[in-house]
Structure formats: structure tokens, C-alpha cells
Amino acid sequence: xSIYQRIFxxxxxxxxxxxxxxxxxxxxxxxxxTEYRCSRMTVSKALSALAxxxxxxxxxxxxxxxxxxxxxxxxxxxxxxxTEAELAGHEHRFEILARTVERLGEAEAQQLxxxxxxxxxxxxxxxxxxxxxxxxxxRIIMLDAVPRAREESFASIPPGKWLLEQVPWxxxxxxxxxxxxxxxxxxxxxxxxxxxxxxxxxxxxxxxxTVTYVEITHPGDRFQFAGTFHPTAI
Amino acid sequence: xSIYQRIFxxxxxxxxxxxxxxxxxxxxxxxxxTEYRCSRMTVSKALSALAxxxxxxxxxxxxxxxxxxxxxxxxxxxxxxxTEAELAGHEHRFEILARTVERLGEAEAQQLxxxxxxxxxxxxxxxxxxxxxxxxxxRIIMLDAVPRAREESFASIPPGKWLLEQVPWxxxxxxxxxxxxxxxxxxxxxxxxxxxxxxxxxxxxxxxxTVTYVEITHPGDRFQFAGTFHPTAI
DNA sequence: GCTCCGCTTTTGACTATACAAATAGATATA
DNA sequence: TATATCTATTTGTATAGTCAAAAGCGGAGC
Numbered sequence: 001x002s003i004y005q006r007i008f009x010x011x012x013x014x015x016x017x018x019x020x021x022x023x024x025x026x027x028x029x030x031x032x033x034t035e036y037r038c039s040r041m042t043v044s045k046a047l048s049a050l051a052x053x054x055x056x057x058x059x060x061x062x063x064x065x066x067x068x069x070x071x072x073x074x075x076x077x078x079x080x081x082x083t084e085a086e087l088a089g090h091e092h093r094f095e096i097l098a099r100t101v102e103r104l105g106e107a108e109a110q111q112l113x114x115x116x117x118x119x120x121x122x123x124x125x126x127x128x129x130x131x132x133x134x135x136x137x138x139r140i141i142m143l144d145a146v147p148r149a150r151e152e153s154f155a156s157i158p159p160g161k162w163l164l165e166q167v168p169w170x171x172x173x174x175x176x177x178x179x180x181x182x183x184x185x186x187x188x189x190x191x192x193x194x195x196x197x198x199x200x201x202x203x204x205x206x207x208x209x210t211v212t213y214v215e216i217t218h219p220g221d222r223f224q225f226a227g228t229f230h231p232t233a234i
Numbered sequence: 235x236s237i238y239q240r241i242f243x244x245x246x247x248x249x250x251x252x253x254x255x256x257x258x259x260x261x262x263x264x265x266x267x268t269e270y271r272c273s274r275m276t277v278s279k280a281l282s283a284l285a286x287x288x289x290x291x292x293x294x295x296x297x298x299x300x301x302x303x304x305x306x307x308x309x310x311x312x313x314x315x316x317t318e319a320e321l322a323g324h325e326h327r328f329e330i331l332a333r334t335v336e337r338l339g340e341a342e343a344q345q346l347x348x349x350x351x352x353x354x355x356x357x358x359x360x361x362x363x364x365x366x367x368x369x370x371x372x373r374i375i376m377l378d379a380v381p382r383a384r385e386e387s388f389a390s391i392p393p394g395k396w397l398l399e400q401v402p403w404x405x406x407x408x409x410x411x412x413x414x415x416x417x418x419x420x421x422x423x424x425x426x427x428x429x430x431x432x433x434x435x436x437x438x439x440x441x442x443x444t445v446t447y448v449e450i451t452h453p454g455d456r457f458q459f460a461g462t463f464h465p466t467a468i
Numbered sequence: 469g470c471t472c473c474g475c476t477t478t479t480g481a482c483t484a485t486a487c488a489a490a491t492a493g494a495t496a497t498a
Numbered sequence: 499t500a501t502a503t504c505t506a507t508t509t510g511t512a513t514a515g516t517c518a519a520a521a522g523c524g525g526a527g528c
Contacts, residue, residue, distance in 0.1 A: 002511060016403040017441060028478065039513045044479080052286075055403075060479045061521040069402045076308050076408075076461070168303045169250040169289070171464035174310075178412040178432035178454030196430035196454070198412040207251055220412030220430070227310070230405035236481060262508065273483045278509080294509045295491040473526080480519075488511080495504070 003038045007046035015055055015066050016231050026056055026064040055231060076227040078174065078200065080160035081127045081135055081216070090129050094158050097136075097188070098124035101143070101150065108140070112203065112210050119143040121150065123159050126188060133189045134222055139214040146211060160214070167206050175201040176225065179217070189219045196220035237272045241280035249289055249300050250465050260290055260298040289465060310461040312408065312434065314394035315361045315369055315450070324363050328392045331422070332358040335377070335384065342374070346437065346444050353377040355384065357393050360422060367423045368456055373448040380445060394448070401438070401445050409435040410459065413451070423453045430454035 001009075014020045027035070032043040047064055050056045058064045085092035100122045109116035125137040139159055141149045146166055154162060177199045186193040198218045204211045235243075248254045261269070266277040281298055284290045292298045319326035334356045343350035359371040373393055375383045380400055388396060411433045420427040432452045438445045 004511080016405075018402060022402055030478085039515090041514085042512060044481095045511090047479090052283075058479065059521080060519070061477055063478065069398070070311060070313070074310050074312055074406070074408050076310055077304060078308055079304070164303065168252060168256055169465065171250075171462070172308070173460070173462045174308050175458050175460045176410060176432070177458040178430040178452075180428075180430045180454070194414075194428055196412040196414045198410070198432075218412075220414070224409050224411040226407070226409045228405070228407045231403065238481080264508080273485095275484085276482060278511095279481090282510090292509065293491085294489070295493095295507055297508065470528085471526100472528100473524105475523085475525100477522085478520085481517090483516080484514100486511100486513080488509100490507100490509080492507085493505090495502100497502070498500085 003036060004042045004046040004049075007032060007036055007038075007043060008049055011046070011050060012055065012231055020066050022066050022068045024066045026066065028063050053231065074227040074229045076225055078202075078225070080158065080164065081129070081137075082158050082161055085129050085134075091131070093128050095126045095128070096123065096154050097126055098122070099154070104140075112140075112213055114142065114210050123154065125154070125159060127158070132222065133191075133219070135216050135218045136185060136188050137214060137216050139212060141212045142210050145206065145209045163204075163212055167204075167211050170204045170206045170211055172202055172204045177201070178220070181217075181219070185217055189217070191219045191221070198223055198225070237270060238276045238280040238283075241266060241270055241277060242283055245280070245284060246289065246465055254300050256300050256302045258300045260300065262297050287465065308461040308463045310459055312436075312459070314392065314398065315363070315371075316392050316395055319363050319368075325365070327362050329360045329362070330357065330388050331360055332356070333388070338374075346374075346447055348376065348444050357388065359388070359393060361392070366456065367453070369450050369452045370419060370422050371448060371450050373446060375446045376444050379440065379443045393446075397438075397446055401440050404438045404440045404445055406436055406438045411435070412454070415451075415453070419451055423451070425453045425455070432457055432459070 011026065029040055029043045029047065033040050036043065047056065047058065051058050054070065055067055056064050057067050079087070082092045082094070102120060102122060104112070104114060104116050104118045104120050106116050109118070121141040121143055123139040123141070125139065126133060127135040127137065137159070141163070143150055146163070148166060152162060179197050179199045181189065181191055181193055181195045181197050183193050185197065186195060197220050200216045203213045245260065263274050263277045263281065267274050270277065281290065281292065285292050288304065289301055290298050291301050313321070316326045316328070336354060336356060338346070338348060338350050338352045338354050340350050343352070355375040355377055357373040357375070359373065360367060361369040361371065371393070375393070375397070377384055380397070382400060386396060413431050413433045415423065415425055415427055415429045415431050417427050419431065420429060431454050434450045435448070437447045
């Protein structure tokens, strides 16, 4: 284990064990240098890493202090459905229920902050995991941002996965809600009208332009999101 | 702007713009040294930061490459309800509906991976935001992990906030689900039986011991989680 | 009292260098 | 042909120093 990793984990341990509490002062670099008998660069690297993780705050002249914890900063890996199913060892297939090219329309344009005459590809897609309907995906793809979508049938690759190959490293915003299934949704998902469903809305940008907007509705009895937060090792 | 920040953002920009695609090779440190006319340490710092964010992968002898993007790694800040309401400028109050000290019981012990004879404090708490019921909190606090909870009435501070002061920097696991309100829940939340509700379950550990287990149920029409992912600047 | 100035501490950024570890690819050997 | 060995490349870690920027503190002057 390298020196700066040792410094990092030593301090991290003291913080997460409650030994050093929020607001407590951390030894200044110079003290850690003598304690660990290493150079200042090495100490600095460890403290900078802790600061970047939000576990300490650093101020010139005054020193470094244990930060106030964010109660629960959870990282959720929300993959696309086929990837997620594969990772979990389930069988996944999908059906395109609808595919139209049209203009955006006034209400949606407002919602997406895009011009109302923008051409979009509108998709509706059913995901089936282990033989049961698992999600209905209602998607809008901005055709000026992803012109190649116009020629893509999505017969062999689901839209979410296809987009990932076309437009990597986008910025995204998520909203997770609970909604009651309306009649149409309930029929498609083979569940009861009014059944609680988990809805994930995601808007994706690249270079400031909306790429896609999607609402994925899962039946509440067959789906959940899970995530873990813990101060991780380097 | 510092040199290493410039290197960082230059490369980041090339990646998120799609200019450099997953699998593409990044110039080796030596080339960046001559390009930016700086020392290797400075280049290394920038590349290490990119690697830590998961945007590139680095391998000795072969070089650094643009990573395959995780579709949506979203960071959700799930604060406690009172903090969240305050930040959003809403008025928050709460009521303790039930408070008992008892043994855990077989079924729950299994679920929490704790011994069934462990003494726990069981709380039920209603959160009211802007005058309307916003969440019902059903919580278990392990008394051997937080003995001080036995004497705490939670009259003036909600349990989540109190625990945060007692046990900072814990590890946590989250599950988000959609559930239908049962009769009791519906009555407390002043909504309809069967209404879609968003349920957040959180189990919290410190030093490997369970500290608390809580299920917070929100009425679906009054609550949602939101989070953003974007490759952030340094 | 108050304001401004300079001193000191602490972090931030950077350089030039050194050696170590990993490993892909070439070369030598059985 | 298959295997072992060498070599060059690239990253990883660390040192010992420099200069700069931020900011708390005390003192000088009013």
C-alpha cells in the first residue's frame, strides 16, 4: 500500500468511525509530513483526494477540517434495461410498439426547452424480462441532434442502447416518481389499472442540445432501484 | 486557470463532445508534456483525475484510453426531509405517532442480518410540509449501536436529523420502489387507498453494525426524486 | 475606537528528477 | 513450434524544492 493511500485511509477511518467529528481540525500538512516521514506532495495528494470526495474541506491559512456529511449522497447506476437485465442474468427482449416522425408540438416544446417545430422521432417500446412485461418506454429523439435515427428501425437493438453508441458521454437529468397505471399502460404491462408504477424520466443533452427525452414506466411489483453509498477506498 | 485544469477540461471536452470516442487512445503523458510545456507530474495529475471520474482508463505500457460510458451514473442527494424542505423554502413540521422499545423479532432480524433478540427503538413519524402530509417514516434504531436513543423523545428534532448528529459518516443502502397505499397509510397521508406511493428504504451502518433501518413512504402526487449527472469540472 | 499595512501560516500549483512496476512485443532458446 | 527472456515503453509513486495566493493576526498610525 502506498504512502498516500495509507494517509488517505487512516484519515478516512478516523472520520467514518466518528473518532474525528465534523468541524474537527485535521493535522496540517507539515505535521503529517513528520508523522509519515514523507514529502509534502504525498500528504497533499492524500488530502486533496479526501477533499474531492467531500470528506474534508481545506482552507488556506486556517487548515483542513472534517466536512459536515451529506446525509445520503447515493450513486445510482441506472443502466439501460437490456444491459441491466443481462448483468443480473435475466433474459431480455423488446418490441417496438410505435414509431413516428413528427414535429414536437407546443406543450412538449416548452417542457424540453426546444423549438416547437423541431422534428422528432417518437418511439414506444415494450421491454420484456424473463417473459413478463417489465417496462414501457416512451421516447422522443431529436432528429437534428441525432439524424441517423431517421434510418434506424430499432429492430435488433433497443433505442437506449443504440443511442449510447451514437452519443456517448452526455449530460442527463433524472426524475423518479410513483404514478398510477392508466388503462393503456396497465394493459401493456399486464397489470391492474391504478397499480403503483415506478416512473423514470430522463432528459439527455450533448453540447447543450437535447438529444432524447424518455419516460420509462415499470410495474411497481416487478421493479426497484437500489444504490449504496459508502466512503470508498481509493 | 491552472495548467492541469486546462489539460483536464480539454480532454474532458473532447470526450463529451464525441470528438474522442470510447476506446480511442489518449496522447501519452510524454506527448502532453511537450504540448502543454509542463512537467510530467502536472499531466499525470490531470489524467489521474480523469481516471478517477471514470472517463478514461489507464494501463501501463499501453497508455490511456477513453472509457466506455456508464449510461447514467446519477448522484442523488437524498437528504432528510426537514433539511430538504428547508432548502426548498417550505415549512416543515412533524409528529411522532408511535414510539416503543422492543426486541427485533425473527422476520426482521433476518432482513437486517441482526440477532433477533436485539433491542430496538421503533418509531413512526409523520412529516408535514406546507400543511400537508408529505411522508410517513417507519424507523427502527438499534439500541446497542445508539444507546442514547433510549432517552431521546424526538419532540423537537426529527429522528433522521438527530441520528445524523449522533452517527456521522455512515454507510448506507437505498432501495426506491413504488407501492400502493394500504388503508392505514392512506389515512395517515390523507390520500386514497391504492394510491401510488414512492417508498424509500434505507439501511445504515457504522463500523459494520446496523444503526438504523427506515422506510419513508411519500404520496406519489406530492413527491419525486431528481438528480443530475454530468461530467463535472474540477 | 478604527483602518491600513505587513508578517506569518497554510494550502495550491508546479518543476525536475528518480526509481519502480507492469507489460506488449521482440528475441533467443529448447 | 512453443517457451522463456530481454527490452523498451508507459504509468505509478515519491522526493525536495520554488513561488504564489489566501487569510488570520498584530501593530502602527490616526
